[in-house]
Amino acid sequence: MTLREASAGDAEPIADAFLAARAEMTYLPRLHTDEETRWWIANLVLPSHEVWVACAGTRVVGFAAVREGWLEHLYLAPAAQGAGVGTALLERARQGMSTLDLHVFQANGGAIRFYERHGFTLVATGNENEEGLPDAHYRWTA
DSSP states (O other), rough: EEEEOOOOHHHHEEEEEEEEHHHTOTTTTTOOOHHHHHHHHHIHHHHHHHHEEEEEEEEEEEEEEEEETTEEEEEEEETTTTTTHHHHHHHHHTTTEEEEEEEETTTHHHHHHHHHHOEEEEEEEEETTTTTTOEEEHHHHH
């Protein structure tokens, strides 16, 4: 597995990983079509975030997107989960940061355990997401 900075040409495989990961989150309402999601990644996420991809060979299996001290997205294709890919992306996202914040759905117990194992602490709970679901604000401090 290798990490590299994402390019515009990675929009489709990033969207594939994002959509596959979210399809496993059965508690999430489906608010956008696949086409809308692909447009959002290509035209909003990639141009406005620092985005890193994890690749198995030449295939993108996950990504992390950081903007203004926030880990906005960290998603892995389901087959890549549990193999250290998320840890590698998280470590890359934290490089050069003194703090890193994120929101996670409260229903995503696996992600919460993952972030807590990696030193994130709970700041607050709420529902600051378009899905309208309970979430949690976590922070990591170097």
